[in-house]
Amino acid sequence: MIAYQFNWSVIWRNMDAFLHGLALGLGLAVVSLLLGCVIGLACAFARTSRIKWLDWPVWLYVEFIRNTPLLLLIIFVYFGLPQMGVYGLDKIESFVLTLTLYAGAYMCEVFRTGLASMPNQYREAAKAIGLTPWQRQRYVVLPVMFRITLPAVSNNLISLFKDTSLAAAIAVPELTFTARQVNANTFRVFEVWITASVLYLAASYVIAFGLRQVERRYASVR
Amino acid sequence: MPAPLLRAIDIHKSYDQTEVLKGIDLEVYQGQVVALIGSSGSGKTTFLRCVNLLEEYQQGEIDLDGQPIGYRMANGRRQRLSERAVSAQRARIGFVFQSFNLFPHMTAEQNVMLGLTKVRGMASGEARERARSWLDRVGLSQRRDHYPYQLSGGQQQRVAIARAVAMEPRLVLFDEVTSALDPELVAEVLGVMQDLAKSGMTMIVVSHEMLFVRDVADRVVFMDGGRIVQEGPPAQVFKNPESERLRAFLGRFHGLFGA
Ligand SMILES: Nc1ncnc2c1ncn2[C@@H]1O[C@H](COP(=O)(O)OP(=O)(O)OP(=O)(O)O)[C@@H](O)[C@H]1O
Ligand SMILES: [Mg+2]
Numbered sequence: 001m002i003a004y005q006f007n008w009s010v011i012w013r014n015m016d017a018f019l020h021g022l023a024l025g026l027g028l029a030v031v032s033l034l035l036g037c038v039i040g041l042a043c044a045f046a047r048t049s050r051i052k053w054l055d056w057p058v059w060l061y062v063e064f065i066r067n068t069p070l071l072l073l074i075i076f077v078y079f080g081l082p083q084m085g086v087y088g089l090d091k092i093e094s095f096v097l098t099l100t101l102y103a104g105a106y107m108c109e110v111f112r113t114g115l116a117s118m119p120n121q122y123r124e125a126a127k128a129i130g131l132t133p134w135q136r137q138r139y140v141v142l143p144v145m146f147r148i149t150l151p152a153v154s155n156n157l158i159s160l161f162k163d164t165s166l167a168a169a170i171a172v173p174e175l176t177f178t179a180r181q182v183n184a185n186t187f188r189v190f191e192v193w194i195t196a197s198v199l200y201l202a203a204s205y206v207i208a209f210g211l212r213q214v215e216r217r218y219a220s221v222r
Numbered sequence: 223m224p225a226p227l228l229r230a231i232d233i234h235k236s237y238d239q240t241e242v243l244k245g246i247d248l249e250v251y252q253g254q255v256v257a258l259i260g261s262s263g264s265g266k267t268t269f270l271r272c273v274n275l276l277e278e279y280q281q282g283e284i285d286l287d288g289q290p291i292g293y294r295m296a297n298g299r300r301q302r303l304s305e306r307a308v309s310a311q312r313a314r315i316g317f318v319f320q321s322f323n324l325f326p327h328m329t330a331e332q333n334v335m336l337g338l339t340k341v342r343g344m345a346s347g348e349a350r351e352r353a354r355s356w357l358d359r360v361g362l363s364q365r366r367d368h369y370p371y372q373l374s375g376g377q378q379q380r381v382a383i384a385r386a387v388a389m390e391p392r393l394v395l396f397d398e399v400t401s402a403l404d405p406e407l408v409a410e411v412l413g414v415m416q417d418l419a420k421s422g423m424t425m426i427v428v429s430h431e432m433l434f435v436r437d438v439a440d441r442v443v444f445m446d447g448g449r450i451v452q453e454g455p456p457a458q459v460f461k462n463p464e465s466e467r468l469r470a471f472l473g474r475f476h477g478l479f480g481a
Contacts, residue, residue: 121319121321121323122323122325122326124276124319124323125319125323125324125325125382126325127276127309127312128274128276128312128316128317128319128323128386129312129313129336129337129341129385129386129389130309130310130311130312130313130314130337130341130389131309131336131337131340131341132305132306132309133305133306133309135340135341139336139340140325143327144325144326144327147326147327218327220326220327220369220370220371221326221327
């Protein structure tokens with residue numbers, strides 16, 4: 001067995017590409033999470049509303065997404081939509097669409113649980129001072145729910161960030177894809193994958209730390 | 223005698239099959255403090271919640287300042303008003319809950335301000351001024367920037383009272399507002415309520431604090447099994463209980479009402 005000779009100069013030369021990949025992955029995760037929150041919120045309210053026929057389509061959407069491998073969804077949306085006559089989405093847009101739908105299903109469940117676990121007393125107090133139904137949602141239910149679900153939303157952001165590595169399958173130049181490219185050009189297997197892993201780890205850690213600060217800032221809801 | 227500020231006429235309320243209120247008639251006049259007493263399950267909370275339109279009821283009418291609230295007659299049929307309309311009526315009646323129910327994401331001051339700005343439509347400067355003066359009045363000027371979790375139960379309840387009365391409601395309903403408190407915190411809340419009563423606030427108070435009831439209430443109403451069994455001035459009701467149920471109920475507060 002020949003001792004492996006580490007050569008990190010390859011990494012330094014490609015650091016820009018790595019960092020771009022990392023930033024792209026982060027951006028994709030954040031955008032998908034934000035759009036997913038909008039979908040999730042709408043779905044959570046649809047499922048808890050009194051309008052009964054809204055319930056089952058949302059249920060179907062959530063169950064479908066949560067029980068299908070994400071990689072399959074990514075490939076299906078990227079290669080399948082054009083087959084069905086939907087053109088004009090590039091790789092990144094197609095991936096954001098997929099990850100948004102994916103995040104939306106998970107956020108729906110997060111928000112639904114948040115709404116269900118919110119003590120009814122806050123809604124009652126909001127009623128008692130005379131707030132209208134819309135005002136109760138706007139000034140009491142949503143802000144309290146936001147604080148209750150913040151830890152779950154944070155965890156979802158970190159999972160989504162790691163899931164962006166699957167975009168490599170459709171050649172979106174995020175970190176995993178970049179690492180594969182650099183590896184193919186340089187054959188520095190260990191250096192490349194160690195670098196990618198460390199960058200994922202460091203970024204996840206920084207996000208988690210940042211979100212912990214946000215959670216602390218909003219910790220008034222116990 | 224002037225017209226009553228609040229008049230409940232023959233209120234009936236059922237949960238599923240069980241009738242919980244079996245025809246409540248009650249009149250409350252401007253500036254009166256009416257104490258509602260009765261054993262657990264007699265329907266006191268349910269009645270207060272009907273008055274504040276937090277519950278719907280199947281029969282009867284509630285008038286505030288001579289105008290029916292909560293329902294209207296349309297083509298001879300009784301109809302619940304829209305939630306928007308009901309909300310506006312609720313703003314004229316304050317409610318203080320046993321469990322405080324402060325908004326957890328707002329400071330004491332913000333809790334008091336919310337209704338003033340969003341319901342009363344006050345500018346935030348004016349609302350803040352009023353919130354501060356009420357927090358002052360309930361002895362919490364030092365605590366106005368605290369969140370509920372940073373306040374003791376007694377302090378939270380005083381904020382809740384400030385939140386209700388700052389809206390300048392026509393009357394305020396208190397549902398056992400001291401029962402969730404440690405004994406040493408009860409007095410500070412009762413003190414605030416006594417102060418409000420003295421200032422002429424119209425109040426309906428559900429309470430097991432019989433000394434408070436005796437000293438502060440103008441009228442005591444004893445409920446049992448969803449009905450009003452006896453009512454009158456405290457001295458009269460406590461001295462001459464007309465029913466066995468009331469005698470048994472008062473007996474629990476031994477020694478308080480003569481031998
Ligand atoms: N949401 C509900 N669903 C079904 N039954 C209810 C509900 N709320 C109250 N009840 C019933 O209505 C009756 C009256 O309850 P209520 O809470 O008004 O009594 P109370 O006089 O306030 O008692 P307490 O002194 O224990 O607070 C009770 O028998 C109770 O079990
Ligand atoms: Mg009660």
